[in-house]
Amino acid sequence: MKAKNDVLTGQKILIGLxxxxxxxxxxxxxxxxMKKSISEAPEIEITAESKQCIxxxxxxxxxxxxxxxxxxxxHAVQGIGCLECHSAQKDDWDAFTxxxxxxxVARHPTPKDCAECHEQQVQEFAESxxxxxxxxxKNADRAIFEMPIAxxxxxxxxHNIGNIWPDKSVGECDACHTKHSFSKAxxxxxxxxxxxxxxxxxxxxxxxxxxxxGNIFKxxxxxxxxxxxxxxxxxxxxxxxxxxxCHMDGNETQPMTHNVSARxxxxxxxxxxxxxxxxxxKLGSWEKKxxxxxxxxxxxxxxxxxxxxxLTADLVNLQYNEIRRFFVKWxxxxxxxxVIDRIQADGKFLSNPVLNGWDExxxxxxxxxxxxxxxxxxxGALMMGAxxxxxxxxxxxxxxxxxxxxxAAEAGYKEAQVWVDxxxxxxxxxxAIYDVPGNAWxxxxxxxxxxxxxxxxxxxxxxxxxxxxxxxxxxxxSEKQWRYWEKRYQNKEYYLGTKFNTDDVFDIYxxxxxxxxxxxxxxxxxxxxxxxxxxxxxxxxxxxxxxNRSRTNGRH
Amino acid sequence: MRVKEWLLERFPIDxxxxxxxxxxxxxxxPIPYHMKKWFYAMGATPLIIFAFQVLTGILLTFxxxxxxxxxxxSVRHITEDVRFGFLIRGIHRWGSNLxxxxxxxxxxxxxxxxxYRPPRELNWIIGVLLLLTTLTFAFTGYSLIYNQLSYxxxxxxxxxxxxxxxxxNTVLNFLRGGENVNPNTLTxxxxxxxxxxxxVMTFLIFLHIxxxxxxxxAEIEGHEGEGHYPFYPSHFYKVIIxxxxxxxxxxxxxxxxxxxxxxxxxPDQTPIHIKPEWYFYPVYRILKLLPLSVGIYSLxxxxxxxxxxxxxxxxxxxxxxxxxxxxVFGTLFVGVILILTVWEAMVF
Numbered sequence: 010m011k012a013k014n015d016v017l018t019g020q021k022i023l024i025g026l027x028x029x030x031x032x033x034x035x036x037x038x039x040x041x042x043m044k045k046s047i048s049e050a051p052e053i054e055i056t057a058e059s060k061q062c063i064x065x066x067x068x069x070x071x072x073x074x075x076x077x078x079x080x081x082x083x084h085a086v087q088g089i090g091c092l093e094c095h096s097a098q099k100d101d102w103d104a105f106t107x108x109x110x111x112x113x114v115a116r117h118p119t120p121k122d123c124a125e126c127h128e129q130q131v132q133e134f135a136e137s138x139x140x141x142x143x144x145x146x147k148n149a150d151r152a153i154f155e156m157p158i159a160x161x162x163x164x165x166x167x168h169n170i171g172n173i174w175p176d177k178s179v180g181e182c183d184a185c186h187t188k189h190s191f192s193k194a195x196x197x198x199x200x201x202x203x204x205x206x207x208x209x210x211x212x213x214x215x216x217x218x219x220x221x222x223g224n225i226f227k228x229x230x231x232x233x234x235x236x237x238x239x240x241x242x243x244x245x246x247x248x249x250x251x252x253x254x255c256h257m258d259g260n261e262t263q264p265m266t267h268n269v270s271a272r273x274x275x276x277x278x279x280x281x282x283x284x285x286x287x288x289x290x291k292l293g294s295w296e297k298k299x300x301x302x303x304x305x306x307x308x309x310x311x312x313x314x315x316x317x318x319x320l321t322a323d324l325v326n327l328q329y330n331e332i333r334r335f336f337v338k339w340x341x342x343x344x345x346x347x348v349i350d351r352i353q354a355d356g357k358f359l360s361n362p363v364l365n366g367w368d369e370x371x372x373x374x375x376x377x378x379x380x381x382x383x384x385x386x387x388x389g390a391l392m393m394g395a396x397x398x399x400x401x402x403x404x405x406x407x408x409x410x411x412x413x414x415x416x417a418a419e420a421g422y423k424e425a426q427v428w429v430d431x432x433x434x435x436x437x438x439x440x441a442i443y444d445v446p447g448n449a450w451x452x453x454x455x456x457x458x459x460x461x462x463x464x465x466x467x468x469x470x471x472x473x474x475x476x477x478x479x480x481x482x483x484x485x486x487s488e489k490q491w492r493y494w495e496k497r498y499q500n501k502e503y504y505l506g507t508k509f510n511t512d513d514v515f516d517i518y519x520x521x522x523x524x525x526x527x528x529x530x531x532x533x534x535x536x537x538x539x540x541x542x543x544x545x546x547x548x549x550x551x552x553x554x555x556x557n558r559s560r561t562n563g564r565h
Numbered sequence: 566m567r568v569k570e571w572l573l574e575r576f577p578i579d580x581x582x583x584x585x586x587x588x589x590x591x592x593x594x595p596i597p598y599h600m601k602k603w604f605y606a607m608g609a610t611p612l613i614i615f616a617f618q619v620l621t622g623i624l625l626t627f628x629x630x631x632x633x634x635x636x637x638x639s640v641r642h643i644t645e646d647v648r649f650g651f652l653i654r655g656i657h658r659w660g661s662n663l664x665x666x667x668x669x670x671x672x673x674x675x676x677x678x679x680x681y682r683p684p685r686e687l688n689w690i691i692g693v694l695l696l697l698t699t700l701t702f703a704f705t706g707y708s709l710i711y712n713q714l715s716y717x718x719x720x721x722x723x724x725x726x727x728x729x730x731x732x733x734n735t736v737l738n739f740l741r742g743g744e745n746v747n748p749n750t751l752t753x754x755x756x757x758x759x760x761x762x763x764x765v766m767t768f769l770i771f772l773h774i775x776x777x778x779x780x781x782x783a784e785i786e787g788h789e790g791e792g793h794y795p796f797y798p799s800h801f802y803k804v805i806i807x808x809x810x811x812x813x814x815x816x817x818x819x820x821x822x823x824x825x826x827x828x829x830x831x832p833d834q835t836p837i838h839i840k841p842e843w844y845f846y847p848v849y850r851i852l853k854l855l856p857l858s859v860g861i862y863s864l865x866x867x868x869x870x871x872x873x874x875x876x877x878x879x880x881x882x883x884x885x886x887x888x889x890x891x892x893v894f895g896t897l898f899v900g901v902i903l904i905l906t907v908w909e910a911m912v913f
């Protein structure tokens with residue numbers, strides 16, 4: 010009987026133990042899963058002083074929206090209330106006593122306040138070009154052209170991002186991390202960057218929108234959670250990049266950074282494209298910076314694509330310099346010869362000697378060819394904005410070049426007159442040329458059979474090679490890039506697609522094109538409406554009437 | 566007494582006989598003595614919870630609309646707007662969870678006491694069918710919420726069929742009413758959940774109890790012949806007390822951990838982490854660990870062993886009379902469920 014009871018006790022212990030384990034574990038798992046299905050509003054706990062600020066602001070209706078925005082912030086959830094950022098000491102530059110209490114309040118939290126918790130980010134920002142004071146270092150005199158009141162809500166609104174505050178901290182965190190919600194999602198939204206990086210002189214948001222990246226974001230981005238963290242070398246969690254993905258966010262190999270200059274290899278906004286030397290002691294050479302950017306590209310793109318894409322964009326930058334050189338040569342010559350004058354006062358020239366002034370046609374042409382069109386040309390090439398490289402870029406630069414030469418010809422320069430008068434197509438490239446066999450997108454078997462320069466100059470690629478090689482030797486291209494260029498050059502018939510014969514396919518389209526042209530000719534070109542024209546100055550019809558296309562297209 | 570006579574006039578039955586039968590079947594049902602102890606007396610728990618599921622389920626259908634456009638919204642409406650809707654839904658949801666847990670507990674007791682031993686093997690098999698029906702109930706019910714989690718859990722859950730040889734794709738297509746989880750799936754699952762499964766379940770429960778009654782409740786092995794006592798009042802009140810306890814537990818859980826509504830299902834947007842409901846975690850984990858076909862075959866093998874365990878156990882008993890294989894099996898059963906569930910719960 011005792012043995013029987015022992016067995017029974019053992020059995021009961023086992024059943025009891027396992028039942029307890031099952032109930033406890035499975036109820037906990039079920040409870041945790043149930044909890045996951047709920048999205049709760051987080052609890053907010055803050056200090057009594059901050060509570061006082063909030064209730065008073067709410068009751069008196071003093072910017073109550075600020076409080077609502079703050080409630081949505083991570084700050085609120087983490088118990089960071091008002092005075093954590095807005096506290097002030099008696100002699101602080103922005104201290105004021107709250108009229109409803111005795112609390113001393115800082116009117117303008119600065120990066121110094123943010124750095125209390127976000128030291129690394131503030132530091133990185135201060136070492137970035139976002140914090141660079143170039144616009145007050147160099148071109149302050151343009152405020153005579155755009156008088157000060159216009160700059161208040163003009164230049165200054167954007168360029169305040171590099172503000173030097175009275176407390177000597179630098180930057181403006183809330184330019185991107187909009188107060189008082191400080192949402193990461195808002196900071197990541199391309200339109201946040203686009204608040205400033207837009208318009209005729211640096212249409213980065215427009216270029217992004219045109220790009221495949223921007224297109225995917227537009228189509229699917231609304232479903233993406235943009236509050237993600239990239240602090241710990243994780244995969245990029247979104248399908249296509251936004252601005253911050255490439256310029257700031259981390260990926261598997263790159264740490265997140267608030268130094269937007271850490272991955273940029275060019276000063277492609279400058280009058281001349283040159284390899285950046287910004288903060289080299291900390292960020293390394295331009296090649297190091299480019300490596301960082303490429304590491305981001307390679308999260309999604311094949312290394313070969315990245316290599317070719319970037320090399321092409323780099324050659325666009327180098328090409329820009331040569332066009333620029335032509336503008337500078339002629340503008341300098343016209344200035345030295347006294348045909349045009351530089352702005353000056355008290356025996357001193359104003360502002361940047363490169364800018365020269367804004368009141369004479371060649372100066373304006375040179376300015377636009379750099380500051381608007383030249384930047385669009387380069388930024389478009391770097392950021393997949395084909396239309397900006399093409400129509401808003403090189404096309405308008407070339408037009409400016411024609412105008413410049415016409416001006417010089419009219420001013421009596423024989424050399425310019427020869428340029429204007431000549432019918433030789435090579436007149437449009439009166440500067441050194443860069444090129445690369447093929448493109449990053451694939452092999453186009455026909456595109457490279459047509460360019461005039463290829464046909465006219467059998468030694469075209471040998472000449473171009475000299476320029477590319479010289480650029481490499483000058484440090485404007487890396488050795489890796491030079492080798493990559495050489496690889497394509499050695500096998501250029503392949504990359505240019507000229508070694509493949511696709512005439513039969515091309516002929517089909519060629520015939521279709523003939524049909525199209527014929528249709529156009531028959532439908533409209535040979536058509537003349539029968540009624541007499543009403544416009545007949547001096548009783549004669551005018552033939553060969555030309556419309557002057559507006560030259561200010563795309564300029565502000 | 567007038568009412569009784571009035572009724573007997575309209576239902577002319579032999580009242581005396583009716584009372585006798587009632588007494589024999591219910592009131593005086595012989596309950597073995599060991600069931601005086603709570604420890605052994607909870608076999609009715611899944612049945613009690615099932616009764617609550619039926620009740621709360623009917624109430625939920627008053628508001629639930631099984632269409633892709635309205636399903637999520639109606640669940641939200643029940644949870645957020647309808648008075649006590651959150652509680653009814655909470656009890657239904659927690660009821661489903663607790664029913665699965667209660668079944669596991671019931672199985673643990675039956676395995677360790679070898680209550681399935683001959684001649685009760687078939688009732689074990691009916692029990693396994695009840696477990697599978699309950700899991701199907703839970704699975705189809707979860708899909709009806711039509712939020713992002715449940716939509717993708719349904720996708721993952723039905724994907725298993727792909728790996729079943731020969732008929733897998735046909736069954737999958739039949740269940741989903743198409744290639745992917747789509748509007749057809751929702752209506753199908755709704756019909757299965759409220760139309761097909763309740764009668765199946767009721768029938769299986771009836772069979773389970775019928776077989777139980779025909780044999781009588783199994784006595785503890787080695788303690789046979791210790792006597793019986795009548796169902797009423799002692800065991801009857803045990804069931805009533807268990808019912809009240811379960812209402813309290815389910816209500817409390819529904820208040821402390823109310824089920825949320827999550828994000829609406831977006832079929833073209835696969836979330837990063839897809840998971841089925843927790844009671845499928847062991848299955849899900851095995852399928853993640855092993856190549857799909859190996860996983861499926863292991864699961865089928867496991868299911869066959871589980872179903873026919875009473876016979877297998879008997880074979881062991883004859884070959885190795887001294888080894889308690891039911892202890893080994895029971896320990897493995899609980900161990901596998903616990904380890905795989907916790908493992909899956911802890912990883913993404």
